[in-house]
Amino acid sequence: MAEPIEEWPADVTIERFGAYASPREKEAASAGAKLIEYAKFIARTRALVKQMQPAIVYSYDPHALVASIVGRMGGRATPLIFQLHELPETASLSWTSMQTWVVKAALTGTKSADAAVFPEKYRARHWLTAAGDSRAPIIVPNCPGRSYYPGPADWNETIAMRYRAREVVYVGYASAANGHLEGLRALAMTDGSIRMRVIGGYLAEFEASFNALGRELGVTDRVRLDGWLALDELRARASRASVGLALHKPATKNLEYLGSASNKLFEYAAMGLPVVVPDRESYRGFLGDAEWVTYADIEDPGSIARAITSIFADRERYATMSRAARRAFEEQYNYERVFAPVLDRIFELSGMANPSQVPACDLTQPQATPAS
Numbered sequence: 001m002a003e004p005i006e007e008w009p010a011d012v013t014i015e016r017f018g019a020y021a022s023p024r025e026k027e028a029a030s031a032g033a034k035l036i037e038y039a040k041f042i043a044r045t046r047a048l049v050k051q052m053q054p055a056i057v058y059s060y061d062p063h064a065l066v067a068s069i070v071g072r073m074g075g076r077a078t079p080l081i082f083q084l085h086e087l088p089e090t091a092s093l094s095w096t097s098m099q100t101w102v103v104k105a106a107l108t109g110t111k112s113a114d115a116a117v118f119p120e121k122y123r124a125r126h127w128l129t130a131a132g133d134s135r136a137p138i139i140v141p142n143c144p145g146r147s148y149y150p151g152p153a154d155w156n157e158t159i160a161m162r163y164r165a166r167e168v169v170y171v172g173y174a175s176a177a178n179g180h181l182e183g184l185r186a187l188a189m190t191d192g193s194i195r196m197r198v199i200g201g202y203l204a205e206f207e208a209s210f211n212a213l214g215r216e217l218g219v220t221d222r223v224r225l226d227g228w229l230a231l232d233e234l235r236a237r238a239s240r241a242s243v244g245l246a247l248h249k250p251a252t253k254n255l256e257y258l259g260s261a262s263n264k265l266f267e268y269a270a271m272g273l274p275v276v277v278p279d280r281e282s283y284r285g286f287l288g289d290a291e292w293v294t295y296a297d298i299e300d301p302g303s304i305a306r307a308i309t310s311i312f313a314d315r316e317r318y319a320t321m322s323r324a325a326r327r328a329f330e331e332q333y334n335y336e337r338v339f340a341p342v343l344d345r346i347f348e349l350s351g352m353a354n355p356s357q358v359p360a361c362d363l364t365q366p367q368a369t370p371a372s
Contacts, residue, residue, distance in 0.1 A: 017044055034098055038063065046071040054078060055350040059113075062088060062106030069109045079349035081342070082106075082113035085142075085261070087123045087253045090130040107131045115345050119261035122282055126253060138341050141260035141286075145335040149235060149270040151326065159272070159322045162242040163315055167195045168308055169241035169273075171234065171264045174202035174210070174225070177255065179247025179278075179298045181213060186304035188217040194308065197224045197241060199234055235271070242318075243311050244268030244275040247298045259286040266333045272326035274318065276307045292325035 008014055018037055021029075029037075041063070049057065049071035056079045059068040065082045072078045088103050095101075110116060110131040117138045118124035124137035152158040168187070174180050180198060187196045196219075202210075207225065214220045226237065238244075246265050250256035259265075259282035268275045269292065277283045279295040287293045294311055297303035311318060331337075347354040 015044075015048070017041075031098065038098065038102075042067045042070050046073075049078065055352070056081065056346055058083070058346070061085065062102050065109055065113065066102055066105045069105075069112060080113045081115045081117060081346065081349070082110060083117035083140075083342075084123070084127055085119055087126060087257065089253075090127065114349055115342070117342055120257050120259055120282065121285070122257035122259075123253070123261060126257065138345065139260065140342055141266065141333060141338050142263040143266040143329075143333045143335045143338050144263065144270055146330070148267065148334075149239065151272070155272065155323070155326070156319075159319050162240070162273075162322070163312070163318050165195075165240065165242050166191075166193050166312060167197055167241040168243045168245050168276075169197045169199065169238050170245040170247070171238055171267065172200045172246075174198050174200050175206055176209075177249050177251040179245075179249055180206075180210060182298055182301050182304060183245055183247050184210065184213055184217065184219065184223065185301035186308065187222060188219050189302060189305035190309055191312075192222070194312070195222045195224075197226060197237065199226045199229055199238060201228045238267075238273075239271045241273065243308060244271075244273040246275060246277045247296075247304065248278065249298060250278075250280065256280070257282050259283040266329060269325045269329040269333055272322045272329075274311050274321040274325055276304060276311075279303075290324070290328065292321045292328060 018040065026034075045064075045067040049068070057068045057072065058081045059065045060083045062084070065080075068080055068082075072080065088099070090103065090107065107127075107130055110128070111133045115138060116124070116128065116133065116135070117140055118127070119140055119142045121137075121139055124139065128134070128137060168183075170178075170180060170183060172178060183196065187194065198210075202225070210225060211220070214223050229237065244264070246258075246262055246268075248255045248258055248262070254261075259277075259280070265275060265277065274292050274294065276294050276296050277287070278298045283293075284295065294307045296307040311321065344354055
């Protein structure tokens, strides 16, 4: 569903097959077309596994797991790792949907995988319970790599500039379910010097309702709705902001269990931005009392407004929160560190030695934040 955008190393081969189409076009395809496309994917996966005789197969999402299980049937017992990011519905599924059959097959096949990887512990618990799998999962929070945001030459100057800017930024798909309307109402309750920037895609209906509410609240001159941006421009604009917002409502299991699965949360940390997050167990159970995090009742605009205001209440505290955010990214929440337990398992299953081991840590538990 996407054109290639990365330059891969010479010893990495990426195979793409099937007709390119946009996500909307793929969703609109007939049931028969979807079934044929998936059957071809399974067949090609099986052929590749037989041809390559890989040391390990890493399958990402239920469709890949089912294809991988079929791919190694009748052959040697190739080690298999299953990573589930998005959490599909596991109950009350329509038997007329191909998605249902894939999910059911993936649930049945989960125990045959040699390791199960999830971005968040409650997502892991939900899926493994439905799969009847009692083993401990590997939790890999959805963190960016260390190179995501190199950082400015002078953090003191950057933090001072951000404090003066007083701009809250919300990066991600804009919708009512993601708390943008509550965020807008919260903005109207804050000091008039505080502004909001929203970076991410949205439907035309949402744009109309967002702008109408902004006019009603009298804050249109304090809000920017940027839409999707190229990654470099996104980072440039977001890193000039002062505070990151992550106000997702628990409208689905994915949104309810989002604490360590939210990539934006850790991208804010990489930029050294204090954040406001939902006061839910998925977040509190993971982030604990981290100095760079402020909790709010995301159904209550007043609570969000108080959280934002508290971050700006003291210049020195703001600076401390900013440094704590960046330090959390550098020391705990970068991809190289959080993926290390999976890398260890890959080397173990493949029978190869790991040339550079990183000390593992339990990422299902709140992490201690070092003193400033």
